[in-house]
Amino acid sequence: MSDTVGTKSALSWAVHLSVAALVLLWLFPTVGLLISSFRTADQISASGWWASLSTSEQVIQVRTGGRDAARQEDGVFVVEGNILTDAEDAPGAVELVSYGVSSRAVSAYEIGETAEFGDGETLTLNADGTYLYTSVEEPGRRGQRVFVTALLPPDFTTQNYQTVLFSGTGQDNMAKAFFNTLTVVIPATIIPILIAAFAAYALAWMEFPGRALLIAAVVGLLVVPLQLALIPLLQLHNAVGIGKGYLGVWLAHTGFGLPLAIYLLRNYMVGLPRDIIENARVDGATDFQIFVRIILPLSFPALASFAIFQFLWTWNDLLVALVFLIDATGETTVMTRQIVELLGTRGGNWEILATAAFVSISVPLAVFFAMQRYLVRGLLAGSVK
């Protein structure tokens, strides 16, 4: 008895640990991508995304006022001001830790301490950012360079999203690709479901010669790789005049999705109680009425779960879109293709890439979280009674 209890708890530990591992495996890149998409290029290169959530110590380069701000007192040039707020690109009010005047020693002086350097130059920097700079010689036009080490609170920006979604300039523009992807995905999800639901009902509940062969053919098609059909299908599309375009990619996604759709839905429908369908038949319902009034509502979990699948993989598809949709004009480019191009043109701009990637996964994420119970139920419903 104690043995079985022991194995059970060990097993449940194993389950819990692997669930935790899976969750972390999924969460780390997703959250990282999300956070990175709200950071500037400088922040990304300075620290990892996990550091951005807490106050971080950073070295910021700022300048004192230049020649124009200087006044002469007792033969010495004096510049006063606030190093954190005066300049246009100044960081604003932050907590200062230390400062320096040379890039070789960026935190050589305490705050409040007076630095003496160069040819009779002194600088005193206070905690509120006010400074007093004196120099025997006339200061340069741009003022003295100062490196301050500051504690920066978490800081996020939506600039990346503005760039990616609304800038409207050529390759950065994900908004257009986003709507192109939607244009591909929605019909490519609905059409196969419509066809497959009818086919599945016929294969599950209508007697006709050759039914078993048809089912076998559908199962056989499940294992045919779609790459086999790419070229012949494109040739066919060109030959019948569809060419490259939305219609072509809808048809292609429909064809590639149908075997699994029919297989899943038929297996689900065949498990519905026979009595219910026979009763409907005695009640006077035609096959079409049985399908619409009884089978479709009862098959909703299976329909939903297949819809989620089809939606997700047409959303993430690159291959089929490249072959059947995207032409030389690039007007119909989809997001996956857009991200590939961004990798080329903006390969160093991680903030843009992260944002583009997150825009691309946002809809699948939303779909997944909204429909997850159907996903699980639909998958189970086919196998367990």
Add this chain to the structure above:
Amino acid sequence: MADVQLRDLKKSFGSVDVIHGVDLSIESGEFAVFVGPSGCGKSTLLRLVAGLEEASGGTVAIGSEDVTRVEPADRGVAMVFQSYALYPHMTVEENMGFGLKMTGANPEMVRERVHKAAEILHLEQLLQRKPKQLSGGQRQRVAIGRAIVREPKVFLFDEPLSNLDAELRVKMRLEIAKLHNDLGATMIYVTHDQVEAMTLADKIVVLRAGRIEQAGAPLDLYSDPDNLFVAGFIGSPKMNFLRGTVTASGNGTATIALNDFDGTSASVPMSGTLKRDTPVLMGIRPEHFSTDGSASLETRIEVIEDLGGVSYGYSGADTDEPLTIALGENHGIKPGQAITARFDPDRAMLFEPDSERRIR
């Protein structure tokens, strides 16, 4: 309301014959019960009447109209399934109105008929519920209500009470009997439970292996079975069959010596004559043992089941066919006690051991 006529009805699945030519008349307004052991074809026969199975031969007529090749919906039948077969995504009201709606009746009339049926079955409070919110008995009532709403010519019940617990089964049995009285409709009812058959039926049809063994009123089948199978199937507990040998016959009786009970013989009524030494089976029901019978046999009671009003004693409990004897109230018999069981030989029946036919 209509009568149902089956003529030489046959059904085979592939090469397997399931129904071997059934002839049966069910009068208008009659409550007919198909009864028999598992796999005897009673459900298939019902489905043939419903039109859910296509006949391989013969005809089905409902109300003098040949419906053998007619779709189930157009036969004017309504069926109640063992599993209730309620539509899980519809409310009780929608469930009950579904059939009428399919025929294109106007919503007002559907509502009216549904409410009328709900009233009959006391379902008014439940009309807006979904089937999963109902208990087993309520679901069964909804299934029956769904049949009533359609006002069919013939009601078909396929083991409707099998999924209910014992108490509810008795209650629903009474409700169905009352329903039949109120509606006066033709009903065909399939069950493997001979108590249900006895209590509900105007006519019991006993089936075995796709053939009708005997059809008739419950008490006729009980008191005058045609063969060993019907005699054994009808009546509870089962009839005792005792091996015997004819020692004399004539003048409306045959004298039988029971092989397993030395010196016991009984004069069983029968017409005609039997040759001396012919082996026969003598059937005597447990409840026909009584203290004032003229024949008697010596046996030892091994097990006693006290049911309150009646008690049954079993002898040879470890054999395939124990001898069952009804003992009166306050019988005072202990297990292991030897008794003299008396019975009235007029109530015994004779059967041929090989053909299992009744010797009348």
